[in-house]
Amino acid sequence: MNLPAALPRIDARAVLRYDVPASLVVFLVALPLSLGIAIASGAPVMAGLIAAVVGGIVVGFVGGSPLQVSGPAAGLTVIVADLVANFGWKVTCLITVGAGILQILFGLSRIAQTALAIAPVVVHAMLAGIGITIALQQIHVLLGGTSASNAWSNIVNLPGQIADLNPPDLIVGGIVIALLLSWPMMPAAMRKVPGPLVAIVAATAVALVFGLDAEKIALNGNFFDALALPDLPDGRWGAVALGVLTVALIASVESLLSAVAVDKMHTGPRTNFNRELIGQGTANMTSGLIGGLPVTGVIVRSTANVAAGARTRWSAILHGVWVLLFAVVLTGLVQQIPKAALAGLLVVIGTQLVKLAHMRLAHRTGDLWVYAITVVSVVFLNLLEGVGIGLAVAIGLVVWRVVRAEITSEPIxxxxxxxxxxxxxxxxxxxxxxxxxxxxxxxxxxxxxxxxxxxxxxxxxxxxxxxxxxxxxxxxxxxxxxxxxxxxxxxxxxxxxxxxxxxxxxxxxxxxxxxxxxxxEDTTTPASLRSxxxxxxxxxxxxxxRFREHTAELAGGQNPDALFLTCADSRIVPNVITASGPGDLFTIRNVGNLVPAESSGDTSVAAGLQFAIDELGVSSIVVCGHSGCGAMNALLDDSAPGDTPVDHWLANALPSLTAFRNGHPAGRSADEAGLSPTDQLAVVNVAKQLETLQRHPLVGRAIAGGRLRVVGMFFDIATARVIEVTTTGVAVSADPVR
Structure with missing residues (x-):
């Protein structure tokens, strides 16, 4: 593990231009979230700011994800609140230290990727369960009361809390919720300021201006007073060890999944997952030792970081510096914030963790039962048991799908x-x-x-x-x-x-x-039909x-992208050489892939053109010839033309033969590419059909209007390559179409 490389190289101009502005945006997002998460976790308010400082600075320097921003996360509030209730705050800090040590061991063991083996549906359900739990807790604070320790009690007590609500708290919390829900619809210029910050400032201002009797945040001393060493537990070491394992696993999984998501948002360096775990573990050791909440990678802050234009890890580091300066210098402002304002913020955050897109995905993929069972277990049991039950159900479903055979028995x-x-x-x-x-x-x-x-x-x-x-x-x-x-x-x-x-x-x-x-063993079908x-x-x-899965959606009609005109030769399979499926191609096939001129009186191809352009609205027409074409061989035969239907049809290709004999550029380029005379004529024939199409009134109007593109191709059967053909020929190297 090359940890010294974690120290970032400073490009001062890039940092000033990109990372400093981004760090200020992330700071403004992180500040209210850190305060709210601390309150929801039952921890001292300053513990949230301590974790934000450590997450930004320590993980910024040591971690393996350059643009991920770390700090206290909503995903751990339920776990931390339970630990605080059972062991007290200072023992919870010791558990955070132990979780950090375990995360460092995970990283040094190079097993970070194994944490990603948890089924995404379980992770999505875990976050939804956490969101529901947070919302159930904070709705009581929003109404002027206090939350219970479990979801069931919060549900049972909710009617009584509604009957005994405190109007000032409801007004303050309602302002926050209304602003957060409406903020995405505001003009882009306004949305440059983070919505959570605007909502908290506005609600606090209303409470102060109108003198609303809403309970405010209380701080016991300043930032430095909040720094404290953890305590040893009074027995129950087994429960403490379980808490360490729980925090380490959940924090690791949440951080790694967030890092994966952040990697998809930018084109810069990718995450070193093992190093990221070492960074997260170092931050948790530090945060726990000085009295802070557990730290994880946080997708909300990371998304804001990338969107604000951050280029390096200095943005995350500087955001931690700004939080530190605020916590030291402007502590008095924190005590003006009503608790109901942060409760409104957390209610919105909790509900946003329950995503309809995840439910729809689980329904489409057949994992809805896994999702539902995990959510219910997380809400009504606890996070670790809920995730364990969800994983067990997911594994059981996988085993059932893998070992299950489709078995049918029917008369024929x-x-x-x-x-x-x-x-x-x-x-x-x-x-x-x-x-x-x-x-x-x-x-x-x-x-x-x-x-x-x-x-x-x-x-x-x-x-x-x-x-x-x-x-x-x-x-x-x-x-x-x-x-x-x-x-x-x-x-x-x-x-x-x-x-x-x-x-x-x-x-x-x-x-x-x-x-x-x-x-x-069918002997009743004639041999000629048995194949x-x-x-x-x-x-x-x-x-x-399997085919029905695709065709069922097409039963009501077709909407192809292209008209594909090719030869009737049995060796040409249009959907294979274009890697397309049902509903993609409107196909016309005839001997020699010909487009009769209007003067010929043959309307067979013209009818298809009209239907494809006027009725189906195709965006392209492809004319595809091929090697070893029998029609081209027949044209090159010097014998006198006969009076058969094939002879009459091939008269439509005589302009191609004349052009080939007169040295058409397409023929010359095909010759340079090493094609045989028959295949040279086939290339010229494609070029001539393109010219005919471009002169066709219907096609010409569509091309002029920018609604249609006409292209030519040549399929070499021996090499299974598709070569692009223009009105002037093919590339000298006869490279396949890219």
Whole structure:
């Protein structure tokens, strides 16, 4: 760990230009938050300012995240309040010191990344639970009363508190809440001043001007009087150790997750996570030793820091210096702030920790139960137990998803054929035997069964059960054909320990039928259709469910980005070479990827153009030719043209042939790129179709209006490269499209 490198190199001009202004913004954000968090934690008010000073200066120098700002955090208020209630303030400071030592050991052990293994949904739920708990506590202070030690008591006592509210406190707190909620809608020039500072100053001013009888913050001495060494506990060392572990883990996770989020906000140096933990641990040791709250990386201050234009860690350091100067020189101002004003600030902060976006994400990803259980556990039990329960539920859900196999059993064809399909997909282990047994027992005796296994895991118990059922079914006059797609097979279950493999190496739409095996025993379908019908069976078995996730949203209509005009050649797969999916391309295919001129009288392509531009509003048209094109070969054939439909159609390409023979620039550049004469003509043909499109009235108007772009491409089948084509040719090196 290269700690000496933590000392920042000073670029005085950059610091003055960027970091000093940013540090002042962060100071103004941190000041009211630090005071409010101290009060919510049941700690001395000055403990919040001490933690802000230590978090800014110590973590600023030692930590591994240059733009993260540290200080007292709302995420630890519940834990700290519980510790203060059980052990007293000075023993809580000792617990903070112990947590700092443990964090330093975490960093020196280089295990910082393991703290990020907590499922994000659990972290989101933990923060929401903390937010709800803070809001339930502070709503009582906002109404002029005192909060209870647990959420349930705060809920039960709330009706009585409402009936016995103190109007001055409610007015002061209401002003803060109203300003904070409306501040994001204010003009940008006003929003340069932090909303929390404006709200606290405004509420305090109203209380002073109108003489409102609202309880104010009381300080026992100045900043230096608040500095105090921690005390040893009077027994209960096991509970103290648990408190140390709890604070260390929660502070580490919150700091690291905040650092990850901050890294996404800027393009400067990335976080060294192990060094960041050492910095956080050093700050917590220092804060605890001198009477401050626990310190973590704080996303609210860090976001303000980045948004204000900070470039280096000097912004965080200087913000700590400004807090120190305020706490030493302007302590008297703090005692003018009503408690209800800070309560209003904390109510808003608490409710903002409950994010609808996190709930929607949990719902979309199937983790809503994990989120809900974690929130309820954090609110009504405690933070550590709530996170533990949430992690246990999340792990259980992961295990269930990993080991769960999709098992279906259904008849296929008519009753006369007496055929059944049993499909098993995923991980098949002894945990799935009850459902597998039920599915197999649903198959009637004597049926012709196809057992379709698309597995990534198969253990001995499941393999043995399938073998026993197969013997019994065949003894009863039935037949069983086993179709195994995945790497684990039934024959492997008796010879080696089970291993996890990818379920299948087949990708729909990528491998031709002749390279896949369809073991269908269907003898009623003509041989000429078996590849198609077998492919449809494979699609339904392995891909339809995943495909439906995308097509379901398109059932009401299409909104493609591009019209893709290409050859009818079977080797061209537009969605593969453009990495697109359903609903992305409006495709027109014909022999030779041609656009007939208006004078030809052929409206087949023109109809598609009109529909794509006028009805669908596509933003681009792509003309894609390809190597080894049969239409281009036919054009180069010197034999006299015939009277077949193909001959009549290829007459639309004669301008391309003439241009090629007259030395069209596209042909010359294709020749320089080493393409064959047939492929040179194919490139010229794409260039000529681009010219035809640009002269088309409908296309021309859309291009002139900036609504449409026309591009050309050439697909080289042998190398699977896509090369861009213009009206003048291709790049000499024939580089693929970037």
């Amino acid at each position: 064809g008519t009753e006369a054929t007496h055929q059944w399909m049993v499909h098993v997909k995923g991980s098949l282990s002894f945990l799935s035997l009850p459902r597998l047994t039920k599915a197999l027992n649903a198959v009637p005796s004597g049926a012709r069964v196809t057992l379709d296994l698309d597995l990534d895991f198969l253990d001995h118990a499941a393999g043995e059960m399938i073998a026993d059922w197969r013997r019994a079914h065949e003894a009863g006059g039935g037949t069983v054909a086993v179709d195994e797609h995945g790497k684990p097979t039934l024959t492997d279950t008796d010879t080696a320990p089970p291993q996890r493999h990818h379920a299948s190496n087949k990708v729909v739409g990528m491998l031709p039928w002749k390279r896949t095996r369809h073991r269908s 198609v019908m077998g492919g449809i069976d494979e699609y339904h078995r392995s891909h339809a469910d």
